[in-house]
Each structure stands twice: as C-alpha cells, then as structure tokens.
Amino acid sequence: MARPARPHPRDLTQSWPDTPSTSAVGEVARLFSLNLRAAIGERSLRAAATACELSHVTLASILDGRAWPDLETIAKLEHGLQTRLWPTA
Amino acid sequence: MARPARPHPRDLTQSWPDTPSTSAVGEVARLFSLNLRAAIGERSLRAAATACELSHVTLASILDGRAWPDLETIAKLEHGLQTRLWPTA
Numbered sequence: 001m002a003r004p005a006r007p008h009p010r011d012l013t014q015s016w017p018d019t020p021s022t023s024a025v026g027e028v029a030r031l032f033s034l035n036l037r038a039a040i041g042e043r044s045l046r047a048a049a050t051a052c053e054l055s056h057v058t059l060a061s062i063l064d065g066r067a068w069p070d071l072e073t074i075a076k077l078e079h080g081l082q083t084r085l086w087p088t089a
Numbered sequence: 090m091a092r093p094a095r096p097h098p099r100d101l102t103q104s105w106p107d108t109p110s111t112s113a114v115g116e117v118a119r120l121f122s123l124n125l126r127a128a129i130g131e132r133s134l135r136a137a138a139t140a141c142e143l144s145h146v147t148l149a150s151i152l153d154g155r156a157w158p159d160l161e162t163i164a165k166l167e168h169g170l171q172t173r174l175w176p177t178a
Binding site: 006009024025028029032068069070071072074075076078079084086088 | 113117118121157160161165167168175
C-alpha cells in the first residue's frame with residue numbers, strides 16, 4: 001500500500017534553499033542543507049558521498065530538498081565530512 | 090519488495106542505551122536517545138509526544154533504539170521539547 005504523500009523539505013519554502021521557511025521543521029531542513037552544501041565545498045558530490053559512505057543520489061536529494069535524511073544518514077554525513085551539520089539555531 | 094534489513098540502533102551496542110557503541114553512527118543514536126530521555130524528564134510519553142505532534146509509539150521506538158528518526162521527527166522533538174537533542178560530541 002502506498003504511503004500517504006508528505007511534503008518534501010523543498011515544498012516548505014517558496015524558493016529552496018534561499019528563502020526561509022515559515023515551518024519550524026522546514027527551516028531546520030533548509031539550514032541543514034545549506035550547512036551540508038558549505039561542508040562539501042569544492043569537492044564533487046561523488047567524492048563527498050564516498051567519504052560519507054552514501055550514494056551521490058542520496059546526497060543530491062538532500063541538497064535538493066527532496067528527501068528527509070534519517071539519523072543514520074545525518075550522522076554519516078557529519079562523520080564523513082568531519083563537521084557539525086545539524087543547525088544550532 | 091521488502092527492504093533489506095538493517096540493524097536497529099539498539100543492535101549497535103551490547104546494552105542499549107547504557108553501553109557506548111563502537112559504531113560512530115550507533116553512538117550518535119545512543120546519545121540522542123539519552124538526550125531525549127533527559128528532555129522528557131518526568132513527563133509521560135504521551136504528554137511529551139503530544140507536545141511534539143508525534144505518536145507515543147514513535148517516541149517509544151526511538152527511546153528503545155528500534156527506529157532511526159528522520160530529520161522531520163528530530164526537528165519536531167527539539168521544537169516540541171524546546172531543547173537541543175542532537176549530540177554535540
């Protein structure tokens with residue numbers, strides 16, 4: 001049975017990832033993706049994904065606001081990129 | 090098609106939630122659950138879950154290490170309990 005649809009992070013702002021979300025949860029997702037983008041820096045998506053033991057498809061979907069990463073994925077990203085990504089606001 | 094099984098957070102330590110995990114990701118999950126338990130404090134699971142707009146079943150599964158909460162759930166928990174839960178180690 002299909003799951004009921006839920007909005008993607010990108011659906012919770014008028015312009016992903018530039019415009020702040022009026023949803024508290026959407027704003028956490030947006031700030032997380034910006035932190036992730038900054039942490040990747042000049043690396044390719046593939047190189048960053050490999051460092052995190054994730055697929056580049058997963059990484060791209062998070063950056064694009066098309067997925068809600070779970071705790072395992074978030075922890076892999078912080079561990080692989082050696083930086084805090086969870087928003088502190 | 091069924092997804093391949095993956096270990097639950099509780100499977101990544103010898104004694105959940107007391108014994109540190111040798112897995113970096115498992116340790117984040119363990120510390121998160123301890124932070125969550127502390128933030129709930131004397132409240133009932135149901136009262137805490139209501140404050141977070143989550144089900145008490147979801148809350149119990151996270152505390153028991155039987156689920157990987159996603160970013161939406163983590164953000165709802167921090168927002169509802171008005172505290173940081175993501176481990177800072």
